[in-house]
Amino acid sequence: MLRRTSKEPRLGRPIELPLQAALPPCETLGPEFARVRALSATLTEGLDAEDQALQSMPDASPTKWHLAHTSWFFETLLLRPHAAGYHAHDARYALLFNSYYEALGPRHPRPQRGMLSRPTLAEVWAYRRHVDAAVQHFIECASPAAWSAAAPILALGLQHEQQHQELMLTDLLHAFSLNPLAPAWRGGVVPASGTAEPLRWHGLDPGLVEIGHDGAGFAFDNELPRHRVFVAPFELANRLVSNADYRDFIDDGGYRRPALWLSDGWALAQAQGWHAPPYWQPDDDGGWRQFTLHGLQAIDPAAPVCHLSAYEAAAYAAWAGARLPTEFEWETAARHSSTDASMTRYQLDRMLPQPSPGLLGEAWQWTSSAYAPYPGFRPLAGPAAEYNGKFMVNQLVLRGGSCATPPGHARVSYRNFFPAAARWQFSGLRLARDAR
Structure with missing residues (x-):
């Protein structure tokens, strides 16, 4: 026994x-x-x-x-x-x-x-x-x-x-x-973000790094315990993939090329007729509009693409000759950044929760890491033991926060998680690749 x-x-x-x-x-x-x-x-x-x-x-x-x-x-x-x-x-x-x-x-x-x-x-x-x-x-x-x-x-x-x-x-x-009247949570035209900065690669050669909550302030149990992980040299893009970037993927037949897709993702995309992110709609001029919390809006080319499944994110990364980062690569890069990762771009003052360019707090970023317990993980005691641990299967980790994340809620060690097929969250991607 x-x-x-x-x-x-x-x-x-x-x-x-x-x-x-x-x-x-x-x-x-x-x-x-x-x-x-x-x-x-x-x-x-x-x-x-x-x-x-x-x-x-x-x-x-x-x-x-x-x-x-x-x-x-x-x-x-x-x-x-x-x-x-x-x-x-x-x-x-x-x-x-x-x-x-x-x-x-x-x-x-x-x-x-x-x-x-x-x-x-x-x-x-x-x-x-x-x-x-x-x-x-x-x-x-x-x-x-x-x-x-x-x-x-x-x-x-x-x-x-x-x-x-x-x-x-x-x-x-x-x-x-789903409403043909296209109702808005908040009215008004969302101003464009301007021009996205050119995509550049930042290289890191971290080696043995510490991952997880560092002990300052609140953390969920899935951010613990802090532990060491070996991270090989890698490069991370300076910004998230933009709407304009993703439109190039669509125009190049990204949704029609099975070689780019994980098998489960390709089967799902075919079964559900995916041909663009879920809230994109073709306009009369051959371009795209996007349904947002402010109703139908013109696509902002510089804004981060969002509402992607992990399958779409991985397919885009393969098309771009890159890959999704691991959650350990992402956290390592975030800790090397001067940006305060506890801050988000939640625009409550203007009531405009829309993605905008930057490092953090614009769209959750899919990683290639399975949502699994850290070595030595212990769930919370009592009924809250069910808060995180029992979901550690068949999910992927997302990092970074989104434009809809309340201020002060996200942090470098925060581990969001969803099934790979989820598309209704503000989820996008940042490219990674092996060091060259």
Whole structure:
């Protein structure tokens, strides 16, 4: 019989996060909680109840569901275990708004979230207000012992809500793209980015490097432990592949040349009729327009191409005589850059989440690396053990953040992950090649 060792996590233990050694004070997390929750509300401004009930495919969720689920997360993992005397807003919500936590009970089927006409949007906002008030009261009144146990969960919940803020935008974009009226999340013409700088190659000869979270600030469990990896000499492009670059690939028959494609990708592209990125539409002049959160727009030639699957990214790289970087090459290059990788180009002030040229924070960048645990990986304890680790199969790692990533959320060690076929995220590519 196999025996459980003392090092193995057990469900029900307190959640242990990297930041637990230096817990943030309530004076920091209180305002941060208010700021993050307010941003979710800001993203819904101008949306009708009908907009927020849409679910366009099983991988996407209604805006209303995102608003409720993030509240469920704080209620279930923070308030119920740690806030003495807390009363659930509605016990039935545990079934409706659990996402994938098997340890926390049954869940409403993911593909049917769009069927939840009840609770209404107004009732979901009442739920959020109930949870917000309870969390703020806990922050103000928690004993030192209670705060020590709960602060890491609160920090995790804030990062979790930021992930859903990006999903709110990507899911809404997909839903709106299916409407013949081409509705816009925010109106107006998106200004062009100008001219893309010429593609240049930067060489690195790193050798043995340290990969993973360096211990400063928050990190998810999948960014740990920090460990050493040998990285051979390589070169990385100075910018992401642009729309103009990708249009050349299309014009050269990139979607009709099986030799460029991975086998699974070619089969999928043929079965689904791929001939361009998913939101590109031919215009009357033989060019392309793109459906965006601002409705149909002219293609910005200099902006990074996005909404690519890993299959399309790899095919383009093969066409260009290059390849996708590994996640270790990408992180090595990012750590050598002077750009602050915790910053993104999230343009909330102008409400224009559109890709723009630069190093980071414009489009998630596919890597060739399988999403796998780092050596010595340990998932979070308790129910949050299901947060990342159980998805470490049949997915690829993306790095860098996107124009829809909330400010301060991404960092050099951040590991996003999706199946290779995913196209509805702001995902693009940066070319790499072996050193010459």
